[in-house]
Amino acid sequence: MYENVINASYDPIFIADKRGYGIKMNEAYTRVTGITEDQLIGRHLKDVVKDGIISESVSLKVLQEKRRVTIIQHVNGKDLLVTGNPIFDENGDVSYVVTNLRDISALKHLEQELMKTKALADRYLQQIKVYQHREDTIRHEGVIANSPNMLRVIHLAQKIAPFNSTVLLLGESGVGKEVIANLIQKWSPRSDKPFIKVNCAAIPKELIESELFGYEKGAFTGADSRGRPGLFEQAHTGTIFLDEIGEMPLSLQGKLLRVLQEFEVTRIGGRRTIKIDVRVISATNQDLESLVKQGKFREDLYYRLNIIPIHIPPLRERQEDIPLLAHYFLERVNQKYRLHKQFTDDALLAMKSYAWPGNVREMQNLIERLVITTETDHITALHLPFSHSTSLEMKQASKTLKDMVRNLERELILKAISEYKTTRKAAQVLGISQSALVKKMQRLGI
Template sequence: MKKKVKLYEEAMNASYDPIFITDKNGYGIFMNEAYTRVTGLTKDQLIGRHMKDILKDGLISDSVSLKVLKKKRRVTIMQYVNGKELLVTGNPIFDENNEISYVVTNLRDITSLKNLEQELHKTKALANKYLQELKVYQKKEQVIHHEGVIANSSQMLNVIHLAQKIAPFHSTVLLLGESGVGKEVIANLIQKLSNRSNKPFIKVNCAAIPKELLESELFGYEKGAFTGADSRGRPGLFEQAHTGTIFLDEIGEMSLQLQGKLLRVLQEFEVTRIGGRRTIKIDVRIISATNKDLESLVKKGEFREDLYYRLNIIPIKIPPLRERQEDIPLLAHYFLDKANEKYQLNKQFTDDALLAMKSYSWPGNVREMQNLIERLVITTDTNEIHSSHFPFSNKVNGHSQEKSIEKTMKEVIHEVEREMILKAITKYKTTRKAAKILGISQSTLVKKMQRLGL
């Protein structure tokens, strides 16, 4: 047994990656040489000491070991040690009684990605390796999250804090942000934290339902109201959301006529079905969302000013992914874990891939990242996903300048066109509107999209 323990200790000391182990009570019992090299912390500072005391001394900004012991599952956090930004993952080791006996911690130095000459193994793969050697079952769970929101940046933490603060109240909420930033995720968070969490939660995409059908969907209709109507009539979505919450996504796409009816709902909290005469009282909270500038639409006469002020009681602006780079590594690993689990694979990001993702502008935001990572997990031939696998051109190594010079002018123009078109389509949804903003005809835009494979 002593030989096995010595073998494990020598193996972990030989690892290039930092490893730290605490016992079930939160005391440090092992750290390899790589841990000292990366963090600058010594055994005298950590071994035999409780993590709460280490936190109190300010040696580390946060303890992933304590979080694992509390939540009894794998946890990933951002940690700061001696001025370095670290991506830290803690993995529980369970005994035969399914109680935690140890916590194995791996970390990656995010600040030194540009200077690394060798690729570091992904923390999850390293944790799985050592846990497999110890023949201990590892319970798989998501990376850090708050009620489904994956975030670490101050911008998103402010959004979460505001959502928590306003959730218990009945006030109308307007979620603002580019397409793909996660407006529906924040709507889910508000609903889950509200006192209506066990009541109906109806989601409506105002852009996905044809305008001529949206009114009957929202307000319902009486029997015989129009040709093709259900002979028994039908309650609308507002009625179905009674005592709960209704989420009106893409509210900027609603017609002016329908905006007037919605205004009445907000003022009187009552609806009248199409073809009906009686009003129906409803108790419903309204959360709306848009990627459009409603103030601009009001000035153009395309959105009712009185409705805008009714919806804009509590606005929450969700920042685009490019403005919260701290969230990118966490989101990337979260989506990678989900895709690996879904397809029974074990793909990993190299460090240049992580840096490339942090350098990219992500015009399609979180949704673009999720779809891209799932595609790469499926299509890449190796277990490692490199920056070269990404369709965008950002590089992280010292040869990026030389490679960009080697490109032809035609290639550079195509890259610029591709990014501008993606941003325009993401923001304005239709080729007609995107073409107008780009200053070209719709037919020209369609041809360019076909040529660029969009």
């Protein structure tokens, strides 16, 4: 019975006598340590340690201290948690030491991994703290520049800000062209001067000339009897930002070109020219070169605007910025509504995997909606509309011909978009219309 009980134990057991000799070990001891009976039984434990079979003996420590002792023992490359328990005789002397052990090598590995993870998390937190303190470049009005692509944009904006050269900001809708314009204005010598923003697509075509260049009294029916200075005059000594410049009517582009060349305006109904000192920053999400070829945009105006072009990358090309941007907008919305919502790790991973066709503007609006509508304080991947649809598709996926065609379409479209950057060019390469490509992308969840 004694033999059966010891060998039935899943945990290793070793027994030494009061002189320090090994007298018994079970099968589990050999299984865990790799040590056989001939290496321990009948041998003094000092000799076992001397031969390097075990790193140190817990039994000898128990015999010396006459109490339970636990140590970390190294055997055959393993870390073992070893506990020696004394058995006392009627005189109070130790007659036997019973040792049991546990293999903690896996726990040691997990501890090391945990330490690495903690160190990595601490490094990320330190980086975020650095970003939070660099208000002028990293967190100014929503700009988060952790990715190399966006850092290049920020550094270029900072480099050209002190000069009065005309700047053309290029990029998809929602990437933050106006934010970069704000940075250039802030870092320029005109930072304390007027900064006039004009959305060329938002002003009716019949009014845009009077808005930009002003008019004299009595210039047309309904005009202010005192006349009115245009936005270029209002921007005198400062900066004017012409957003959506691609929407500028062709009939007005010639007059804008003259203003940019001569830096003077003539009001509608007026005869005198008015000298102005303005810096011009324009922006568009359109391909102006293509518009020039189509005759929809003046070539000379394009070259006049394109002195310093700055291409702002879409959010899908600056994945390093996505978690920081998400936390930035979350913090703002939490403060706005006095809430304490948080993102879970899977939500941030889902955000990094998403293509963000609406770019930063889409993210900002989505986060505000999530903060308001989510019932719990933790926003998970399941709360994200794109994550849910993707998960559903994966669950329903099967190896049918239809699914294989769908996957192939998705792969080809992603490759074309990655290489040619715009849906127009990608559609040409794929041999379909731009509208058909956009519909396919929406259907495929791209």
